Amino acid sequence: MKPKHRTGKVMPTLEDAxxxxxxxxxxxxxxxxxxxxxxxxLNDVVRACAALGFSDLTVNASAIMACHTxxxxxxxxxxxxxxxxxxxxxxxxxxxxxxxxxQPVLFRTHGGRPAALENGTSHINVAFIAASAADAEGNCNxxxxxxxxxxxxxxxxxxxHADYVVVVTDNLMPYPLTDVSIPENLVDxxxxxxxxxxxxxxxxxxxxxxxxPIGLLIADYTARAIEASGLIENGFxxxxxAGGTSLAxxxxxxxxxxxxxxxxxxxxxxxxxxxVDLLNEGLFTSLADxxxxxxxxxxxxxxxxxxxxxxxxxxxxxxAKSAVVDRLDAVILGATEVGTDFSVxxxxxxxxxxxxxxxGHSDTAAGxxxxxxxxxxxxxxxxxxxxxxxxxxxxxxxxDLLVTQFGMACNPRRPxxxxxxxxxxxxxxxxEELKEKAELLTGRxxxxxxxxxxxxxxxxxxxxxxxxxxxxxx
Amino acid sequence: MKPKHRTGKVMPTLEDAxxxxxxxxxxxxxxxxxxxxxxxxLNDVVRACAALGFSDLTVNASAIMACHTxxxxxxxxxxxxxxxxxxxxxxxxxxxxxxxxxQPVLFRTHGGRPAALENGTSHINVAFIAASAADAEGNCNxxxxxxxxxxxxxxxxxxxHADYVVVVTDNLMPYPLTDVSIPENLVDxxxxxxxxxxxxxxxxxxxxxxxxPIGLLIADYTARAIEASGLIENGFxxxxxAGGTSLAxxxxxxxxxxxxxxxxxxxxxxxxxxxVDLLNEGLFTSLADxxxxxxxxxxxxxxxxxxxxxxxxxxxxxxAKSAVVDRLDAVILGATEVGTDFSVxxxxxxxxxxxxxxxGHSDTAAGxxxxxxxxxxxxxxxxxxxxxxxxxxxxxxxxDLLVTQFGMACNPRRPxxxxxxxxxxxxxxxxEELKEKAELLTGRxxxxxxxxxxxxxxxxxxxxxxxxxxxxxx
Numbered sequence: 029m030k031p032k033h034r035t036g037k038v039m040p041t042l043e044d045a046x047x048x049x050x051x052x053x054x055x056x057x058x059x060x061x062x063x064x065x066x067x068x069x070l071n072d073v074v075r076a077c078a079a080l081g082f083s084d085l086t087v088n089a090s091a092i093m094a095c096h097t098x099x100x101x102x103x104x105x106x107x108x109x110x111x112x113x114x115x116x117x118x119x120x121x122x123x124x125x126x127x128x129x130x131q132p133v134l135f136r137t138h139g140g141r142p143a144a145l146e147n148g149t150s151h152i153n154v155a156f157i158a159a160s161a162a163d164a165e166g167n168c169n170x171x172x173x174x175x176x177x178x179x180x181x182x183x184x185x186x187x188x189h190a191d192y193v194v195v196v197t198d199n200l201m202p203y204p205l206t207d208v209s210i211p212e213n214l215v216d217x218x219x220x221x222x223x224x225x226x227x228x229x230x231x232x233x234x235x236x237x238x239x240x241p242i243g244l245l246i247a248d249y250t251a252r253a254i255e256a257s258g259l260i261e262n263g264f265x266x267x268x269x270a271g272g273t274s275l276a277x278x279x280x281x282x283x284x285x286x287x288x289x290x291x292x293x294x295x296x297x298x299x300x301x302x303x304v305d306l307l308n309e310g311l312f313t314s315l316a317d318x319x320x321x322x323x324x325x326x327x328x329x330x331x332x333x334x335x336x337x338x339x340x341x342x343x344x345x346x347x348a349k350s351a352v353v354d355r356l357d358a359v360i361l362g363a364t365e366v367g368t369d370f371s372v373x374x375x376x377x378x379x380x381x382x383x384x385x386x387x388g389h390s391d392t393a394a395g396x397x398x399x400x401x402x403x404x405x406x407x408x409x410x411x412x413x414x415x416x417x418x419x420x421x422x423x424x425x426x427x428d429l430l431v432t433q434f435g436m437a438c439n440p441r442r443p444x445x446x447x448x449x450x451x452x453x454x455x456x457x458x459x460e461e462l463k464e465k466a467e468l469l470t471g472r473x474x475x476x477x478x479x480x481x482x483x484x485x486x487x488x489x490x491x492x493x494x495x496x497x498x499x500x501x502x
Numbered sequence: 503m504k505p506k507h508r509t510g511k512v513m514p515t516l517e518d519a520x521x522x523x524x525x526x527x528x529x530x531x532x533x534x535x536x537x538x539x540x541x542x543x544l545n546d547v548v549r550a551c552a553a554l555g556f557s558d559l560t561v562n563a564s565a566i567m568a569c570h571t572x573x574x575x576x577x578x579x580x581x582x583x584x585x586x587x588x589x590x591x592x593x594x595x596x597x598x599x600x601x602x603x604x605q606p607v608l609f610r611t612h613g614g615r616p617a618a619l620e621n622g623t624s625h626i627n628v629a630f631i632a633a634s635a636a637d638a639e640g641n642c643n644x645x646x647x648x649x650x651x652x653x654x655x656x657x658x659x660x661x662x663h664a665d666y667v668v669v670v671t672d673n674l675m676p677y678p679l680t681d682v683s684i685p686e687n688l689v690d691x692x693x694x695x696x697x698x699x700x701x702x703x704x705x706x707x708x709x710x711x712x713x714x715p716i717g718l719l720i721a722d723y724t725a726r727a728i729e730a731s732g733l734i735e736n737g738f739x740x741x742x743x744a745g746g747t748s749l750a751x752x753x754x755x756x757x758x759x760x761x762x763x764x765x766x767x768x769x770x771x772x773x774x775x776x777x778v779d780l781l782n783e784g785l786f787t788s789l790a791d792x793x794x795x796x797x798x799x800x801x802x803x804x805x806x807x808x809x810x811x812x813x814x815x816x817x818x819x820x821x822a823k824s825a826v827v828d829r830l831d832a833v834i835l836g837a838t839e840v841g842t843d844f845s846v847x848x849x850x851x852x853x854x855x856x857x858x859x860x861x862g863h864s865d866t867a868a869g870x871x872x873x874x875x876x877x878x879x880x881x882x883x884x885x886x887x888x889x890x891x892x893x894x895x896x897x898x899x900x901x902d903l904l905v906t907q908f909g910m911a912c913n914p915r916r917p918x919x920x921x922x923x924x925x926x927x928x929x930x931x932x933x934e935e936l937k938e939k940a941e942l943l944t945g946r947x948x949x950x951x952x953x954x955x956x957x958x959x960x961x962x963x964x965x966x967x968x969x970x971x972x973x974x975x976x
Contacts, residue, residue: 037824165824193823202737203829204768206788206808213815213822263676294678314680334680341687348687349667350511350639355677 038164038218042076042196045217046154049192051077054084055153058190060183061091061115062158062170062319066229069158069196071098072221078107086110088152090141090182090340091387094119095229103128112150114138114385121382124483125500132496133382133484135375138318139344139351139391140489142185146347149491155190157183157215158224162197163205166215170320171207171330173199175224177231178320178329179299180209184339187214198223207330209337231323235300237279238272242404245433247276249454250360250402253429253436255284256452257398257445259357264292267353267392268360270300270321273402277360278302285311296343296352297359297388299335304328307335316352318343318388344391346489353388353395361389363401363430365417368459370424370439372401373417375486378410380478380500386421390489393426398445405432410473411466413459418476419486420495430459437462512638512692516550516670519691520628523666525551528558529627532664534657535565535589536632536644536793540703543632543670545572546695552581560584562626564615564656564814565861568593569703577602586624588612588859595856598957599974606970607856607958609849612792613818613825613865614963616659620821623965629664631657631689632698636671637679640689644794645681645804647673649698651705652794652803653773654683658813661688672697681804683811705797709774711753712746716878719907721747723928724834724876725754727903727910730926731872731919733831734758738766741827741866742834744774744795747876751834752776759785770817770826771833771862773799773809781808790826792817792862818865820963827862827869835863837875839891842933844898844913846875847891849960852884854952854974860895864963867900872919879906884947885940887933892950893960894969904933911936 039045051057057077059070070089075098077085083106087099094117102108103123112134116124124133136144144150159168160175170180175198187193187210194217195210204212238244254260266281268274278295279302285292295303296316301324307315314334320326328335344353353359364384365373372393377383393399405412412432428445430437435455438446449456457465480499488494513519525531531551533544544563549572551559557580561573568591576582577597586608590598598607610618618624633642634649644654649672661667661684668691669684678686712718728734740755742748752769753776759766769777770790775798781789788808794800802809818827827833838858839847846867851857867873879886886906902919904911909929912920923930931939954973962968 165829202767202787204788204790204810204826206810208810211813211816212824212826213813213819216823293676313676314678316678336678336680336682339685339687342685345687349690350686352678352686355639 037166037216038220042073042219043080045194045219046076046080048217049154049194051082051154053082056086056088056151058152058155058186059089060157060186061089061093062177062180062182063225063230065093065095066226067093067095067158068223068225069156070096073156074099074102074108078102078105083107084109086112088112091115092120093117096120100128112136114141115387116382116385118381118383125381127483127499129483132482135385135484135486137386137390137489138340138388139346139353140487140491142341142345143347143489144491145185145189146341146345152186152190154192154194155186156194156196157187157210159195159197160224161199161201161205162195162218163201163203164218165203165212166195166218167205167208167212168195168197169207169209175227175230176326178326179317179337181318181338181343182340184210185341192216194219196221196224231326233323235270235275235322236272237275242433243273244276246402246404246431247273247280249436250277250400250431251280251284252452252454253400253431253449254281254358254398256448256454258448259398260284260288260290262291264290265294265356266358267295267297267356269362270298271362274360275300275302277402282306282311296356299325301325344388351395353392356392356396358398358400359392359396360400360402361393363403363412365414366401366412366430367417367424368413368415368463370427370430371417371420372422372427373419374421375419376497380418380476382484382497390422393422394489398429399427400429400431401427402431405434405462405466406469409470411463411470413463413466419497421486432462434462434465511640511690512694516547516693517554519668519693520550520554522691523628523668525556525628527556530560530562530625532626532629532660533563534631534660535563535567536651536654536656537699537704539567539569540700541567541569541632542697542699543630544570547630548573548576548582552576552579557581558583560586562586565589566594567591570594574602586610588615589861590856590859592855592857599855601957601973603957606956609859609958609960611860611864611963612814612862613820613827614961614965616815616819617821617963618965619659619663620815620819626660626664628666628668629660630668630670631661631684633669633671634698635673635675635679636669636692637675637677638692639677639686640669640692641679641682641686642669642671643681643683649701649704650800652800653791653811655792655812655817656814658684659815666690668693670695670698705800707797709744709749709796710746711750716907717747718750720876720878720905721750721754723910724751724874724905725758726926726928727874727905727923728755728832728872729758730922730928732922733872734762734764736765738764739768739830740832741769741771741830743836744772745836748834749774749776751876756780756785770830775799778802818862825869827866830866830870832872832874833866833870834874834876835867837877837886839888840875840886840904841891841898842887842889842937844901844904845891845894846896846901847893848895849893850971854892854950856958856971864896867896868963872903873901875901875904877906879908879936879940880943883944885937885944887937887940893971895960906936908936908939
């Protein structure tokens with residue numbers, strides 16, 4: 029027989045794939061977070077690296093979730109000494125804020141992460157890609173199988189740019205897989221494991237609209253403000269998150285589209301069942317999905333050709349020749365703090381502890397014609413609006429409007445929008461007025477100033493340093 | 503309003519896009535050949551370059567077709583001074599063989615072309631990608647619209663690697679296109695023209711099985727040989743071309759699969775209605791399609807999720823971490839000449855004039871477990887088998903079997919196959935015996951030896967020089 033090119037990519041264990049990858053101490057390994065709070069793969073790989081005696085690794089993950097606390101043990105042991113991510117859950121973030129890592133965490137955005145891979149400022153040595161279906165050559169997706177999570181968009185950039193790509197799956201399918209999100213030509217190794225994640229924690233059931241009257245009021249104001257802006261016309265595109273208030277706002281926007289007889293173009297970003305319903309009703313012609321937030325979205329992306337999987341690069345990379353976020357009419361975003369210049373903090377909590385990250389916040393704010401922050405004016409007896417946010421996550425000049433239950437404030441950069449909101453009879457104030465209103469309720473908060481060493485650097489989507497986060501002693 | 507990122511990619515004319523691309527004399531422009539004999543785009547672009555006064559351009563096209571004779575005028579004018587391609591129709595090839603170009607044409611293979619882009623030995627400055635549907639940001643496909651041609655697989659590599667990417671379409675769709683083969687993040691400009699091609703010449707109707715008894719006999723022997731090889735078992739994968747004999751062989755293989763109750767895995771390559779029928783019948787579970795050969799294939803790839811579009815890289819690149827061709831069980835290929843060492847010429851005709859090229863010939867021969875050359879022993883009173891082919895297109899050590907109407911010859915490298923064929927009662931000869939048989943019919947042909955200057959270089963799929971082609975005076 030002539031020599032075959034069949035490559036024997038399937039390896040019995042993660043350890044075998046790691047050995048085959050030529051991973052060395054000091055190198056960078058990468059992960060995607062579509063398995064969300066149910067992910068097993070990051071922990072399994074880090075454990076395997078520890079068992080093989082590796083040290084000084086950097087973990088580059090699109091997000092660090094609550095389930096990733098075993099990372100802390102790996103950090104203590106010196107297996108992992110660096111973290112790069114776009115979001116970090118408090119479960120790991122608090123330990124980072126307390127100084128567990130010597131080297132600062134590097135925060136990017138969902139668009140900045142692929143951009144850094146594209147322009148070479150970031151390099152991944154070995155990418156580990158959890159897939160709910162894969163064949164023996166590594167063709168894979170996140171749509172099929174019992175651990176299905178939907179879009180695998182964030183991992184596409186890793187597959188393209190990493191030196192060595194390991195697909196980890198609990199569902200080996202016959203070659204060739206037909207619904208291919210990441211193709212075999214990019215994959216070096218395939219590891220079959222018992223489970224890539226806890227199905228119950230990968231996906232919530234239907235994400236729910238808030239019942240909280242404050243949240244509903246904010247959502248209503250938000251929808252009315254977007255309508256007043258004049259954007260809800262045929263071709264309208266928008267994005268919102270999976271929080272209860274965001275979902276309520278999306279539902280209210282759907283109502284207004286229905287009433288006006290408007291057919292939108294696309295909704296993007298993290299996709300929920302609510303957006304799937306709007307698609308199926310015909311209010312939008314397509315969904316651009318970089319991540320599924322619930323089971324309904326996972327079912328939809330598998331079945332509906334108008335529910336389109338997109339890469340992180342196409343979603344939001346500033347190095348892309350164009351990105352979906354640049355086509356957004358309106359985006360609804362959250363905030364833990366908003367500065368009087370409309371700058372936003374989504375990285376740290378009221379104690380300055382890491383509990384989040386930009387994700388697509390800065391990217392969509394920069395891209396959308398109308399970027400709305402929708403948030404309660406007071407939370408846990410602390411005011412939303414401050415002179416200067418503890419951490420600068422998203423620059424104020426990319427935010428157009430702040431909506432709270434006590435009314436809204438328009439960025440002075442947008443007098444056109446201000447006039448439209450006033451004309452529509454909406455309660456418009458200056459941001460200083462809203463700040464005063466909050467402080468009447470809460471008192472003026474003590475100014476928190478963390479003076480410790482730098483535990484994290486926050487890069488903007490173009491890769492420039494926006495801020496640093498310092499240690500907090502708790 | 504805040505500055506929008508909307509990029510205004512749509513340009514009124516090709517000239518505008520060429521100006522925006524910063525194209526300079528001496529640079530390389532690229533094209534794909536999915537529009538086949540109906541393509542307008544290559545000619546239109548070259549004409550626009552001429553009108554703008556460019557000179558010394560290199561055209562890198564996946565194939566040069568019969569419709570591309572205006573290239574000759576551009577060569578005479580000095581607008582184009584270099585050609586790189588994987589296939590060249592005689593309409594242009596004869597002129598090249600007569601010395602119209604000073605600089606030799608560079609022939610690659612369908613897998614070698616993306617490989618050269620991937621490893622940096624080839625560089626495209628500006629790629630022009632004909633698309634039958636595109637939106638204003640350049641998301642595009644070849645599946646929708648009146649000029650639909652199906653898979654756009656060869657152009658995917660151009661889009662990824664070119665400095666500047668122009669999508670040319672006659673069918674601008676609302677943003678965002680949902681069925682996206684090449685995404686906007688790779689596209690710089692979109693030009694809307696009246697027509698990208700002549701629909702009647704883009705696609706033939708159903709490609710037809712030969713009625714010629716010699717072709718049918720060769721096809722029958724081929725199918726019986728593949729069955730005798732033991733490969734027609736569940737999971738069987740294969741590829742064949744669109745010629746009448748190849749189609750007949752595919753039909754006969756389908757019959758044998760049916761009779762044996764075998765379900766194959768995939769058929770790949772250029773896809774025809776005949777393979778679509780085998781897919782729909784359930785004899786194969788999927789098609790891996792880098793190019794559609796007829797209307798049935800175009801309809802199928804648009805509708806059937808098991809008819810999968812693949813990139814040239816995934817199809818055949820030796821730089822890919824694995825490719826579809828490496829998974830092929832059997833491939834049926836043609837030849838103009840076969841050497842006694844089983845090496846094949848598909849580049850030049852009996853007069854040594856350029857009239858073809860490797861396309862996927864070498865790639866599939868290298869990848870498949872069983873590479874069969876199926877061809878008539880005598881054509882136009884010339885023998886198929888020669889001591890040494892005029893041009894070395896595909897190395898003999900990648901060919902397993904030659905099948906003619908007078909019997910078959912097995913590469914001595916494959917005694918296992920030889921024994922199976924003999925056991926099956928098939929007419930097996932040595933290649934020298936078949937050669938003698940042919941020469942009894944034709945006489946020994948005069949040895950053609952072109953001694954002129956080099957007009958083309960033939961690279962193997964790994965990018966090494968396999969042969970050169972010299973001028974022919976006619």
